[in-house]
Amino acid sequence: MFGRTIGLGEVYFWAVLSDMSRGVRALSGEVSMEKVGNHVCPRCGQVAMNVYYSDQTDNRVGAWCEYCNMKAYYHGEELVQINS
Numbered sequence: 140m141f142g143r144t145i146g147l148g149e150v151y152f153w154a155v156l157s158d159m160s161r162g163v164r165a166l167s168g169e170v171s172m173e174k175v176g177n178h179v180c181p182r183c184g185q186v187a188m189n190v191y192y193s194d195q196t197d198n199r200v201g202a203w204c205e206y207c208n209m210k211a212y213y214h215g216e217e218l219v220q221i222n223s
Contacts (some may be wrong), residue, residue: 171193171194171195172191172192172193172194172200173191173192173193173194173195174189174190174191174192175189175190175191175192176188176189176190178190178202180204180206180207180209181209181218182204182207182209182220183204183206183207183209185204185206185207187204187205187206187207188202188203188204188205188209189202189203189204189205190202191203199213200212200213201213202218208222209222210222
């Protein structure tokens with residue numbers, strides 16, 4: 140799961156997600172997101188992972204661990220790591 144090659148679309152997705160201070164930009168304009176902290180990181184086991192949801196929905200779109208700096212996106216229910 141964590142060893143697969145990522146495409147440019149996935150890299151673009153994380154670049155957009157990580158720019159939370161200016162809002163998340165999508166191809167069609169602004170997209171609002173909600174951050175929920177204190178999740179357990181699957182890589183380091185620390186309770187330091189933030190999960191990002193589409194605004195006012197239960198759709199998870201990405202995650203970032205503040206402890207080990209793991210970045211990932213959700214493909215359905217699967218968390219796919221972007222960085223190593």
